[in-house]
Amino acid sequence: MSAETATPSSTDRPETLAVHAPQPEIRGSRPLGVPLHQGHVFGFDSADALAEAFESPDAFLYSRMGNPTVRSLELAVARLEGGADALSYASGMGAINSVLFGLLSTGGHVVAQRCLYGGTYAVLTDLAARWGVEVSHVSGTDPDEVRAALRPETRLLYLETIANPTTRVSDLPALIAAAHEAGVPSVVDNTFASPLLCRPIEYGADVVVHSATKYLAGHADVLGGVAVFKDAELHRRIRHHAVEQGAVTDPFAAWLTLRGLQTLPLRIERQSASAAELAGRLAAHPAVAAVRHPALAGHPDREVAARLLPRGGGGVVSMDLAGGREAGRAFVEAVRLASLSVSLGDVRTLVMHPASTSHRQLDERALATAGIAPGTVRLSVGIEHVEDLWEDLEQALAKAL
Numbered sequence: 312m313s314a315e316t317a318t319p320s321s322t323d324r325p326e327t328l329a330v331h332a333p334q335p336e337i338r339g340s341r342p343l344g345v346p347l348h349q350g351h352v353f354g355f356d357s358a359d360a361l362a363e364a365f366e367s368p369d370a371f372l373y374s375r376m377g378n379p380t381v382r383s384l385e386l387a388v389a390r391l392e393g394g395a396d397a398l399s400y401a402s403g404m405g406a407i408n409s410v411l412f413g414l415l416s417t418g419g420h421v422v423a424q425r426c427l428y429g430g431t432y433a434v435l436t437d438l439a440a441r442w443g444v445e446v447s448h449v450s451g452t453d454p455d456e457v458r459a460a461l462r463p464e465t466r467l468l469y470l471e472t473i474a475n476p477t478t479r480v481s482d483l484p485a486l487i488a489a490a491h492e493a494g495v496p497s498v499v500d501n502t503f504a505s506p507l508l509c510r511p512i513e514y515g516a517d518v519v520v521h522s523a524t525k526y527l528a529g530h531a532d533v534l535g536g537v538a539v540f541k542d543a544e545l546h547r548r549i550r551h552h553a554v555e556q557g558a559v560t561d562p563f564a565a566w567l568t569l570r571g572l573q574t575l576p577l578r579i580e581r582q583s584a585s586a587a588e589l590a591g592r593l594a595a596h597p598a599v600a601a602v603r604h605p606a607l608a609g610h611p612d613r614e615v616a617a618r619l620l621p622r623g624g625g626g627v628v629s630m631d632l633a634g635g636r637e638a639g640r641a642f643v644e645a646v647r648l649a650s651l652s653v654s655l656g657d658v659r660t661l662v663m664h665p666a667s668t669s670h671r672q673l674d675e676r677a678l679a680t681a682g683i684a685p686g687t688v689r690l691s692v693g694i695e696h697v698e699d700l701w702e703d704l705e706q707a708l709a710k711a712l
């Protein structure tokens with residue numbers, strides 16, 4: 312027995328022995344599954360070793376500054392995204408806030424896609440109102456629009472690979488290049504695509520953020536976020552803020568996410584294929600006025616999607632029901648297999664009717680600006696059998712005519 316920081320001797324009393332369980336060193340073998348290091352604090356043999364540990368993401372002293380299970384997740388996602396390094400957070404919003412706070416200060420300016428995840432839109436609005444950061448919104452499809460929006464004080468361009476719920480696909484290489492011409496770094500939320508479908512760093516992105524809650528973890532049992540950095544220097548800088556902010560991942564949450572990650576390629580493949588199949592069938596259904604999925608013919612960004620998402624358009628489909636608001640509401644209440652739920656990227660199929668739920672405060676004009684019609688329904692396709700899903704959608708559509 313070794314690998315203990317405090318070494319009890321057999322003459323120590325029960326009160327002492329009770330708190331110092333021996334930890335066996337594993338020799339000649341290793342666990343194949345990543346071990347769960349739930350402990351938040353680590354002991355050292357020398358003051359120098361502890362002092363050195365403060366400087367390295369790969370030394371462990373206190374879990375807010377780094378934990379072996381959490382570090383395993385960071386390294387795994389960094390590799391999947393093709394980045395130099397990554398940071399893991401308690402949620403996707405934790406990751407997004409950390410990156411925004413790390414890159415921005417008062418007087419800074421952000422160019423951001425107009426159609427953004429609601430939480431991200433809210434943080435940017437809050438930064439603008441309370442911290443003197445200015446935000447310009449662009450469509451996210453036109454590099455000239457980005458060029459025109461850039462200012463000397465612009466600190467970042469913020470994009471999403473696949474926008475919610477419009478499924479519009481950003482032309483990442485062109486938009487990122489437009490920002491780089493002015494020396495402005497780009498942050499891309501790649502939650503909807505996952506690194507299996509798109510790796511924004513290959514198109515020049517400086518930071519990729521994820522709500523790991525969605526596809527990376529995939530099983531509706533954990534919240535998490537990850538930020539991946541193209542270069543090690545930016546990782547080091549943001550890590551410094553992240554350690555101060557403390558929105559770090561609990562080791563068990565990291566462990567669950569790592570567990571989910573192992574089947575990400577299989578899940579994404581099935582979800583993308585099923586979503587494309589269902590989108591095609593929905594487009595031919597009389598109760599459906601319009602369907603959006605990046606792999607569907609007639610998608611406004613079909614050419615960009617074919618270039619950026621050659622392996623599939625992802626698991627999210629949105630459609631406008633011909634019967635409008637009432638039909639949308641009736642549909643999400645009539646599904647049997649799919650669950651009415653705000654999240655996405657789960658192994659189970661989820662449905663949402665934004666006009667009656669997440670976006671209920673918006674009037675029709677504000678809805679239209681967000682790319683949402685009164686009858687828009689979003690589907691996050693799971694890994695169930697596609698024919699069971701189709702039967703469910705068909706019977707629910709019959710009640711939404």
Ligand SMILES: *Cc1c(COP(=O)(O)O)cnc(C)c1O
Nearest residue numbers: 402403404428500502522524535
């Ligand atoms: C869910 C989501 C987020 C926020 O992630 P949380 O884990 O809920 O904090 C950010 N971006 C996108 C695209 C999301 O879908």
